[in-house]
Amino acid sequence: MHNVWELIHKPDNIPIVGLLVLVIVYTWWSFYKALKNDRQGYLDEAKLSEKIQVWPNLVRVEFLGALFVMVILVFWSFLIDAPLEEAANPTLTPNPSKAPWYFLGLQEMLVYFDPWIAGVVMPSLIIVGLMAIPYIDINEKGNGYYTFKERKFSVLTFCFGFLILWVSLIVLGTFWRGPGWYFFFPWQEWDTHRVVALTNVDLSEFFGIHTRKADNSLNPAALIFGVVIVVGYYSLIGLYWFQKKNSEIMKKLGFFRYNIIAFLFLTMTALPIKMILRIAFNIKYILVTPWFNI
Amino acid sequence: MLKIREKLQQTEVWKSIFRHNYQDTNRNRALQIVDNVFLHLHPVRIPRHATNIGFTWGMGGITFLLFLVLTITGVILMFYYRPAAEYAYEDMKYLMNDVAFGPLIRNMHRWAAHAMVITVMLHMFRVFLTGSYKPPRQFNWVVGVVLLVLTLLLSFTGYLLPWDQLAIWAVTVGTNMARATPLLGHQGPFGPELGMRIDNDVRFVLLGGTQVGPPTLLRFYVGHCIFLPLIATVFMAVHFWRIRKDGGISGPTSNGKE
Ligand code: HEM
Numbered sequence: 001m002h003n004v005w006e007l008i009h010k011p012d013n014i015p016i017v018g019l020l021v022l023v024i025v026y027t028w029w030s031f032y033k034a035l036k037n038d039r040q041g042y043l044d045e046a047k048l049s050e051k052i053q054v055w056p057n058l059v060r061v062e063f064l065g066a067l068f069v070m071v072i073l074v075f076w077s078f079l080i081d082a083p084l085e086e087a088a089n090p091t092l093t094p095n096p097s098k099a100p101w102y103f104l105g106l107q108e109m110l111v112y113f114d115p116w117i118a119g120v121v122m123p124s125l126i127i128v129g130l131m132a133i134p135y136i137d138i139n140e141k142g143n144g145y146y147t148f149k150e151r152k153f154s155v156l157t158f159c160f161g162f163l164i165l166w167v168s169l170i171v172l173g174t175f176w177r178g179p180g181w182y183f184f185f186p187w188q189e190w191d192t193h194r195v196v197a198l199t200n201v202d203l204s205e206f207f208g209i210h211t212r213k214a215d216n217s218l219n220p221a222a223l224i225f226g227v228v229i230v231v232g233y234y235s236l237i238g239l240y241w242f243q244k245k246n247s248e249i250m251k252k253l254g255f256f257r258y259n260i261i262a263f264l265f266l267t268m269t270a271l272p273i274k275m276i277l278r279i280a281f282n283i284k285y286i287l288v289t290p291w292f293n294i
Numbered sequence: 295m296l297k298i299r300e301k302l303q304q305t306e307v308w309k310s311i312f313r314h315n316y317q318d319t320n321r322n323r324a325l326q327i328v329d330n331v332f333l334h335l336h337p338v339r340i341p342r343h344a345t346n347i348g349f350t351w352g353m354g355g356i357t358f359l360l361f362l363v364l365t366i367t368g369v370i371l372m373f374y375y376r377p378a379a380e381y382a383y384e385d386m387k388y389l390m391n392d393v394a395f396g397p398l399i400r401n402m403h404r405w406a407a408h409a410m411v412i413t414v415m416l417h418m419f420r421v422f423l424t425g426s427y428k429p430p431r432q433f434n435w436v437v438g439v440v441l442l443v444l445t446l447l448l449s450f451t452g453y454l455l456p457w458d459q460l461a462i463w464a465v466t467v468g469t470n471m472a473r474a475t476p477l478l479g480h481q482g483p484f485g486p487e488l489g490m491r492i493d494n495d496v497r498f499v500l501l502g503g504t505q506v507g508p509p510t511l512l513r514f515y516v517g518h519c520i521f522l523p524l525i526a527t528v529f530m531a532v533h534f535w536r537i538r539k540d541g542g543i544s545g546p547t548s549n550g551k552e
Contacts, residue, residue: 012460015408019415026351026416030423033348046546048343054336055326058345065352066359073363073409077401084390085458087383090505097463100453102411102446107467116482119471130439133422134432142425144544151425158422166415292476292483 004186007175011083016101016174023167027159034146034155045145095179095192104173105166111181112274114293122271129264133158136261138252161268200284203229203277211288218288226287230294233270237262335534337542344543349424353417357445358530360410365523367403375455377515379508382457407449414445426544434536437529444526451518454511462506465514469506472497 008017037043099107109118133154141150148155178184179192202211204222211222237259244250250258277283287294302308303315314325324338343349374393375385389396418438421427427435454465472495474482479497480490492504502509537543 012408015405015412018409019412022412022416023419026419029348030420034423043546045343045349048346048349049341049545051339052342052345053320053323053339055323055333055338057342058336058340059333061345061347061352062355065347065355069356069359070363073402073406074398076405077398080401080405081390081397082401082404083458083460084386084456085460088379088457088459088462090462090507092459094459094463097467099467100450100464102449103468106471110471115471115474116476116479120475120479120482127439127443130442131436134427134429134435137428140428143428143546144424144426145546146424155423162415162419162422291487 003189007186011080012101013174014080016170019167020171023163027163030146031148034148037145037147038149043145096177096181098173098177101170101174104177105169107181108169108173108177109271112271112278116292117294122267125264125267129268132260132264136257136264138257157265157268165268165271200278200282202226202285202288203283206281206283211285218290223287223289226285226289226294230287234263234266236266335538337538340542341545343545350543351416351420353413353420357410357413357417360406360413361526361530363406364403364410367399367406368519368523370399371403372519377455377512379457379511382455382511386456386458407452411445411449414442418442424544428544431536431540431544434533434540437533437536441526441529441533444522444529448518448522448526451514451522454506454514455518457511465510466506469497469500472500 007013033044037045098104106118106123109122112118113122137151137154139151139154141147175186176183178188178190178194180194182194182196184190202222204211204219204225207225209222209225210219213219240262241250241255241258253261274283274286277286285293313329314322316322327333327336327338371389374389374396376382386400389400421435421438450465450468454461473479473492475485475496476483477485477488478490478495479485480492480495482490485495492498498504500510500513501507502513
């Protein structure tokens with residue numbers, strides 16, 4: 001139990017506890033407002049649309065808000081010192097070595113994907129994908145007020161990415177990952193000597209196809225198997241297109257926009273899929289090639 | 295007293311500074327905003343819901359406030375800090391133990407930096423949930439994403455500067471991923487085929503060496519104190535300008551819906 005306290009109360013972890021509380025409160029609050037708007041048939045925001053003067057109305061809110069934040073910040077800074085550990089020593093690697101907390105989701109991804117995917121491709125796609133949102137979400141409803149009913153797919157997708165894949169992986173990385181990046185319950189003592197036998201196998205081996213031949217060269221059958229799975233996964237994009245080609249939404253989206261959405265969506269869901277494959281079935285790679293593995 | 299005040303208010307100096315009197319009239323309320331270089335970032339009149347904390351969560355504004363706090367405390371820290379491996383850690387120790395209010399300034403800088411990452415995340419979340427990236431605000435969302443990335447980079451480069459164990463290992467973990475960049479990293483797909491080695495790939499450029507060392511410290515310092523804040527300031531200026539140009543805070547009436 002004493003470990004929980006240790007973890008929560010580490011100065012650099014306090015903001016993460018704060019983040020968690022704020023995210024939960026805000027999620028609850030915005031869904032409360034959204035569902036209320038959806039239910040009552042008029043918008044609360046529309047009732048507040050009469051024009052008022054910025055001085056004093058907005059300036060007052062800003063001033064009080066700034067005062068409130070500054071009071072918290074000064075108290076926080078008086079009470080808790082920023083950590084300063086031993087001087088840098090390149091020959092002494094701490095265990096665990098953790099990235100700054102906002103990158104812990106990426107570090108967690110390293111368990112399931114090779115660094116070129118987890119550290120480079122995924123972050124780039126996240127940035128590009130975020131920037132693309134206004135251009136691929138062409139639903140004009142729900143602009144400037146809270147609603148859920150009018151944009152279920154986009155709200156759910158974003159919440160999944162934000163709440164599950166970003167915030168909860170941060171919390172997981174902070175409180176559940178110990179030495180060797182092994183999984184520890186927060187109340188468990190960290191055992192720095194823990195070794196877990198690696199029994200991970202590639203997906204093809206799961207079906208009896210060996211990834212490598214006896215002389216350690218790649219087995220072409222496994223290669224083909226991997227390519228089929230990966231290509232097959234992304235060809236869901238085309239399948240769905242052919243099924244829904246003539247629907248209202250698809251016509252509005254157009255071929256190009258639909259492909260981008262579907263690609264980003266499938267790439268995002270590939271993470272939880274790989275997580276489940278690894279955790280439940282010890283699957284290491286889906287596709288092994290001489291240059292890269294997926 | 296009153297007499298003096300009246301006299302004072304008649305002087306040319308006073309009038310040149312304060313352009314209008316303080317009677318509570320609509321005209322003066324408007325002038326208060328437009329005649330002030332800082333306040334005139336705002337429009338004169340806005341819809342009531344834009345002042346409602348329940349709607350905006352105030353997170354964009356708080357992010358900006360924290361950025362200002364970070365700028366001021368950061369400048370003070372720069373007086374005491376030398377970005378060289380032999381001094382950096384000693385300077386931090388000195389600051390924490392012997393400088394009056396040193397710990398307060400450093401703590402404020404550290405905690406405000408963490409808080410800014412949190413508030414910028416929540417700001418993005420709010421903007422998404424109110425659908426405020428929809429026309430005409432698409433481009434401002436893109437500017438926002440750039441600001442998010444800049445905020446993370448600012449925080450990440452700052453993490454290295456104390457030059458303690460926490461700093462170099464967190465940054466080592468973070469920058470190790472650059473090794474695996476496709477084409478440009480020496481362990482990335484097709485990197486070796488393109489002639490990437492540990493001493494010429496992207497990670498080498500980022501770190502100024504094959505591992506996190508003194509040249510990295512200097513690089514991160516310059517990035518953290520000069521380059522990134524400048525870029526962030528430019529993007530914030532664009533962000534705020536675009537909020538005005540896009541018709542102020544989004545709302546249900548801005549797209550003709552009641
Ligand atoms: C350094 C970071 C940032 C600062 C200082 C900042 C500041 C602000 C401020 C003060 C507002 C006014 C409304 C409010 O307070 O909510 C605003 C609105 C907005 N921000 Fe940001 N922001 C930042 C980052 C972002 C990010 C990461 C995004 C999205 C990815 C974003 C997208 C927007 C949009 C679309 C609006 C208009 C919202 C509306 O009209 O309702 N901003 N920003």
